Amino acid sequence: MMKRKKWSKKALLPVLGFAVLAAAIPGAVSANGEKEGGKGVSVKSVEFVGMPAPATAVQMADLYTTASIKVTYSDGTVKSFPLSYKKLFKTTDKVGNTIAGVAIDAKGNPIMDTSVAGQSVPYVSDDPDSNSLFAVPGAKPTGKGGNPLALVTHYEYITANNSGKSAYGQVPASMSLTTLDQNKTTGELTPVQLKKIDFSGVGGLWIPCNGSLTPWNTHLGSEEYEPDARAFEADKTKTFVGSFSSYYDSSKAENPYAYGFLPEVTVLPDNSTKVVKHYSLGRFSHELGNVAPDMRTVFFGDDGGNTMLFMYVADKAKDLSAGTLYAAKWIQKSAENGGSADLQWIKLGQASDSEIKAIIDKGTKFSDIFETSDAAADGFKAVKVYSSEGNKAEYLKVKPGMEKAAAFLESRRYGAVLGATAEFNKMEGVAINNKDKKVYVAMSYLEKAMEKDSKGADPSDDIQVNKISAGVTYELSLGEEKKDRDGGKIESAYVPYFMKGLVWGEDLPTPDAKGNKAADDKVANPDNLSFSQELRTLFIGEDSGLHANNYVWAYNVDTKKLSRILSLPAGAEATGLMTQDNLNGFSYIMSNIQHPGDEMIVADSLKPEVEKLINQNFENKKSGVIGYIQGVPTKQQMLAAKADETRLVSLGEAVKGGARVFWSHDSDDILLLRETHTLVFRLGAKKATVDGKEVVLSAAPQKVKGQAMLPAALLNDFLRL
Template identity: 65%
Template sequence: MKLRKRISARWIAPVLGLALVIPSVLPVPVSAASLKASVQSVEFVGMPAPATTQDMAKIYSSASLKVTYSDNSVKLFPLSYTTMFKTTDSIGGTIAGVSVDAKGKPILDTSVPNDPKPFVSDGPDANSLFQVQGAAATGLGGNPLSMVTHYEYITTNNAGKSAYGLIPASMSYTTIDQNKTTGELHPVTLSKIDFSSVDGLWIPCNGSLSPWNTHLGSEEYEPDARAFEADPKQTYVNPFVQSYYQDPTKVGNPYSYNYIVEVTAHPDNSTSVVKHYSMGRFSHELSKVAPDQKTVYFGDDGGNTMLFMYVADQAKNLSAGTLYAGKWIQKSADNGGSADLQWFKLGHATDNEVKSYIDKGVKFSDLFQSSEKAADGYTAIKSYPTGKVEYLKVKSGMEQAAAFLESRRYGAILGATAEFNKMEGVALNAKDKKLYVAMSYVEKAMEKDTKGTDPSDDIQVNKLSAGVTYEVSLTDGQKDRDGQAINSQYVPTFMKGLVWGEDLSAADSKGNSAAEDKVANPDNLSYSESLRTLFIGEDSGKHVNNFVWAYNTDTKKLSRILTTPAGAEATGLQAVDNLNGFSYIMSNLQHPGDEMIVAESLKPEVEKYINQNFDNKKAGMVGYISGLPSLQQLEQAAPSITPDTTLIPLRETAQAAGAKVVWHGIKKEIVISYHSHTLKVLVGSMIADIDGTMVDLPAQTVLKNGKVVFSASVLHNFLSMN
């Protein structure tokens, strides 16, 4: 056999439950005495819900990761929460959550006479933690990383009045030093991302990291263009643009907002942004890109919302593509129900084509004719944001503009389902071709229309106010409603409830109106391919404390791994499987103490501690769950084992497994072919050739009683290879 790369036999041991990657640079062979056990499985060990008023007023984790090795030994890795910064903190001279105008200057809150202060958000949401190739060193000795963070809105002004939607939102770009030994993340500088080239940023909710390492942000809760045209005061559009441009005479355009925003970070720590108008206008919770790098799925938050899919013309380029809307064809009603999915093609467009309609000043009445009652040629629909029945007809020649500026209304006219309620985060399991969708409250339009007054009633599932996380099957070779092929291998075709909560008939002693040990009102979702785990963050009006959960998609085990202070939402969820050998679960909290449902007997103390911990409810928090072991840490923690020197008949065992066996008598070499893999070994040798890699054997291959006997452990591992 020709000598090639050479490794110890322990490196081909199968890893079950955790897809650890063999390093690209193979290790030098080790002695038998230093062999270690392999990872057999991993699972999260959950934590109890907070029991004291102090714990109910803070964010923490007391969960752990349980690792079982091949020798049946078990090790626990404790988890904890690490705060990176509060939204009120200054990082490198910039307040993290400060709201800025079109010139990048802080927007001042003048609601309290003679005491102007900058508006600072308490609502951090999405995180994208990533590494920019070629980025300069931080000066602190660690690896340079980057993070984009959303600040969704300003809850109140200094006078205590609501400021929601009135003040421009923002994103920050943080440069981070990653400790090369511990993996700890330390923010070094923070700057506000400039959105002046795209008319500002409207209510950015969740977001995701694209496969090509850009941040995909969102703009949620679109202003109703029909209402704006009738009376601009019915929307936030004009106050928003007047604040952003610091011009009290400025008039806005609702069609300028509610798209997916892509942020690209550059090695010099500058950023550039683009709004993808061709991805449709609706209440974007976030977007998630499939492995083909062109199919995109969305959350559409609000009542009477819609399931959308976008297929880009080219991979890694979201500036042109086809937009689809889904129809729910119900199969069952319990636990969120289940349904086949059918897709309507809304249209094809480029960003520039859609933007041209906006630049021309197209209004709602330019797109649709409307009637106050049923009439020939008009379609009755009911959708967000009105929640009322409308009778509409698309004007001739305006189909493309309607499809991309009024995606939900246009989709409803075609027959797509506009009955989803509080559709929040989405996450993707690439290996199993599964999409996960959070429906925070399964109620209202998702229930059967018992009055018979709605234009359609596709969804008729049983009410579950605690919400459901759905699993969606992705399939190749699909056609749309008109029989045209959909150019994607990842088309959603079947949707069913996967994880659901439990409504209580009466609140418990803490104030929970949903079962505390089940998920209530799922919102943020993120999936770890390596851990085979779906992470679920709550935005619950039914749990006193919102939690982050880990759901193993193989074992179906659900574990609570983080708790946030009462009244706060768990946001910014991002599972980071491997950044320079370290893993993280990014997780923020926003608006602590807001609209608490804690029992009245506990409320005064909980509120006192929240005020102490979060600047009198003015500060949100950005951070992560730390303590997840890296690949190297798992290996280092593995117990040493005595090599298995058991020998078994090579030919008989391999053939019984379906392998092909060839004996070369002159060389005394035996060759095993199994699936796409090949094992070669010489009688008398202590090494074997597996797919061109030389593997040290724990025992010599010998000829005994006319049979070649070979290492049992190595052969079984070879026959386990896919």
């Protein structure tokens, strides 16, 4: 191993001029001094090499990855790309002058937590969720020399107030817009400024869970667990609407029908935002909406028990302000491993946002839409849906002329009245595979209404699959020229017609030594999903009550290989999962954590130490984290890395990448420092040390025209650490 020499202070000469001087020397040469050219080598395969499950208390309390990406080239050679996790900020951090997760009212003022006498503090969320990372054409430079990027982030809820009592759903939620600087050499992201997005024009933001980036570069958010309008009308204290309204804007009338929709956020070049709520996309427990490549068809998650599979087809591409809403009927084919079924679509109605908003604004109540009965009666339909009080059957009849209100304000109840299946359980994330025309949907817990109704107590029993508490991720096949149940043409080439289990977990009969109640080498309770079109990989984030630590997984849809690529602190949920395959030449896997240390199922022998470390790492469990997995190469970078094995670059490239360079010109030894990482190499030697570990080089560093040159592959790997 090359020994690192003792560097004296006099010998540590920062090479500050290389970024400027680099233009005067060859930027890159091959090992024999010739310009590197194409060799006809291509990428044959890409594989995620997974990481072991955490084995110690320290690891179980950490957010980290030791996974990598293995690239095999057409000439048979292999290159490994190590991955690492990069924290952007915690929800409790100030970015600029704003606390990231702070809750605000309609005037933009922080909402204060006065639950402890004499200790009035702002409510700050520990529960970040959805991320949309994108470039805004015409955005102003950051002042840090990189590319300006926008990051929209959800803060889903606040777990508890300062006195320790639950605050879930009671305090208005929020989103932030963070301006990021993207280093042009390394792709590293640095937060520059954060501001809260103004939702006062749409009455505030209800529990925003996951979201997506539309094909036209806007953020499509969500409002989950819509308040039950029937319960509200009977007793206002049975929903969070009153608490929400008192905190957000007490001057406005309380109305449950104002919430439960998808907001769309447009970021403008001057860093301002425009927000609209899409009332025509239906009202239910929106986990998220994801738009197909036709820019018209939208697929949804509907979280909760006894929920429904919906689809929306917009009248116009890139415009979600008007369209047709459909609900699915499950026609079962098999029961094993999540089961399989044909899907039949039932048209609920066609409407515009403005039509539905007008119905809401005139104060429409549940009793204006439905007649109800306490028992079976002629003309009444028995339904059992998520909103049903006490999870009991309801007997409903739509009042004449109120079909449109029912379709878009009570989408799940109306769908059930028309015969759609309302038996899905914990329907979560949605991702789209454009090339294969597949949609992936996570069902976190395969139980309850999805099992066979052995007692015959439910109004319907379409879904009768075998119980898997660890959950299933489904694959839906998409087709064109499909018709709805009544023979009407569905104006989309992306209509789901068949659904089957793709990735499923395994329940354990008894917990293992770490406390796991489901197999630790398989996905348990899938939640967030995202699909990389370039890597042909489905990413799955967990929200598990069955794993001691939740994970993010990579599932290759061609090889069917499943790899663990991120481990979360015990009790934390993986959220904000989003892939960007090529953003200014760099790829990212965004991934946040919520509520670290919450409701841990860690074995008693480990729990005290794990809990102590989580409290140290995450401000006594009050901080969620926003960040990403870095080191994911684009296809162009994979090819460049192959060429870089012998291509040499100047030390100026190291300076551009954020490294400090120390080189006494009378010595052949050179030291690079970047954050906590070190690289030491010697001119003419084919070995180097990175963070004290020896690496073997394909080409030796050289001195060219008085300037030190090192292998580009070595430098790029170092800058990705």
